[in-house]
Amino acid sequence: MTCELCDRTGGELLWQGERCRVIYVEEPGYPGFCRVVWESHVKEMTDLSDDDRMHFMEVVFAVEAVLREHLDPEKINLACLGNAVPHLHWHVIPRYADDPHFPQPIWGKSQRTAAASRVHPDTAMLAGEIAAALD
Amino acid sequence: MTCELCDRTGGELLWQGERCRVIYVEEPGYPGFCRVVWESHVKEMTDLSDDDRMHFMEVVFAVEAVLREHLDPEKINLACLGNAVPHLHWHVIPRYADDPHFPQPIWGKSQRTAAASRVHPDTAMLAGEIAAALD
Numbered sequence: 001m002t003c004e005l006c007d008r009t010g011g012e013l014l015w016q017g018e019r020c021r022v023i024y025v026e027e028p029g030y031p032g033f034c035r036v037v038w039e040s041h042v043k044e045m046t047d048l049s050d051d052d053r054m055h056f057m058e059v060v061f062a063v064e065a066v067l068r069e070h071l072d073p074e075k076i077n078l079a080c081l082g083n084a085v086p087h088l089h090w091h092v093i094p095r096y097a098d099d100p101h102f103p104q105p106i107w108g109k110s111q112r113t114a115a116a117s118r119v120h121p122d123t124a125m126l127a128g129e130i131a132a133a134l135d
Numbered sequence: 136m137t138c139e140l141c142d143r144t145g146g147e148l149l150w151q152g153e154r155c156r157v158i159y160v161e162e163p164g165y166p167g168f169c170r171v172v173w174e175s176h177v178k179e180m181t182d183l184s185d186d187d188r189m190h191f192m193e194v195v196f197a198v199e200a201v202l203r204e205h206l207d208p209e210k211i212n213l214a215c216l217g218n219a220v221p222h223l224h225w226h227v228i229p230r231y232a233d234d235p236h237f238p239q240p241i242w243g244k245s246q247r248t249a250a251a252s253r254v255h256p257d258t259a260m261l262a263g264e265i266a267a268a269l270d
Contacts, residue, residue, distance in 0.1 A: 044211055046200045057192050065181045075221060076179055079214040083230055083238035086210060095218055103218035107240040 005087040006041050014127040015134060019052060020059055022130055024123050029100040029114030030093060032071045032121055036060050038088035045080060045088065056088070062133040063092045070129065071121060077105065140222040141176050149262040150269060154187060155194055157265055159258050164235040164249030165228060167206045167256055171195050173223035180215060180223065191223070197268040198227045205264060206256060212240065 004010065011023035014034065025033040036059050038048075045053055064076050073094030080090050093106060098115045101108050139145065146158035149169065160168040171194050173183075180188055199211050208229030215225050228241060233250045236243050 044199070044203065045213065046196055046203060046211075053196065054189065054192075057189075061181055061188065064179070068179065068181060075216075075218050076181075077214070077216045077218070078180065079212070079216070079240075081210075081212045081214070081240055083210050083212070083240075105214075105216055105218075105240065105242040108242040 003041055003085065003087050005037055005085055005089060010037055010089075011035065012123055014123060015059075015130045017059065017134065020056055022059065022063055024126065025091075026120065027106075029118065030106065031118050032067050032073070032094040032126075034063050034067065034092045034126075036063060036090040036092065041087050043082070043086045043088065048088075056090070059134060060090045060092060063130060066126060066129040066133060067092065067094050070125070074102070079105075138176055138220065138222050140172055140220055140224060145172055145224075146170065147258055149258060150194075150265045152194065152269065155191055157194065157198055159261065160226075161255065162241075164253065165241065166253050167202050167208070167229040167261075169198050169202065169227045169261075171198060171225040171227065176222050178217070178221045178223065183223075191225075194269065195225045195227060198265060201261060201264040201268060202227065202229050205260070209237070214240075 009023060011025050014024050015022040020036055020038050023035050025035055027033045042048060071094050074097050075095040077093040077095055095102055100110050100112060100114050144158060146160050148156060149159050150157040155171055155173050158170050160170055162168045177183060206229050209232050210230040212228040212230055230237055235245050235247060235249050
């Protein structure tokens, strides 16, 4: 079996823990989009132990808090899907009223082109803030 | 301000707790689709206290466990979006390889018509199983 989240980091590494990692997703129109990826190949949240599951969520919410504090989004979207890549990962997506799909989910119908003024944040800053929250 | 999740239950009530409720979403093609709705009007997960946030997630994962046990989905999808209705609610969606959007998110491009063989489960059974897990 090959799995892209077993074989590769999946994006720029912002934080590496023993059980999961945080990566930056350079998606056009979506500044601040991060993923939290479980290290081992597990399919569902309820396949994890209680302790692992709550740790994973604490990391997701730490990332949410950093993104809210530094990027001031209109809304945070959280999703754990994995239909195509059944290796647990959370999408943590800052949403803005002028982003390409708002108020639709980012997987929905495009509503507009990305605003040129929305640029990707300093990922070293994000990495530092996530480390400060988690380490 | 009017909010549809403040004003209405939002679907068939499966479980009512002090802090959140579980409702059944009668979405064609998506048997077992549930939502977990926070009782008070709060926008983001990181606006909740640590205890409230972890309780909310425990309810989400209890619903996931019941749906997996009784409906045997290919995958569970979890999402907390709220761009249109910024009142905290989680989607807990059993996914099947023959569902209308698989492997896309349910908000993506339709892939096929719903299989007639996929019927909604007995919601009284689901309600009983969720109560057994949580009460």
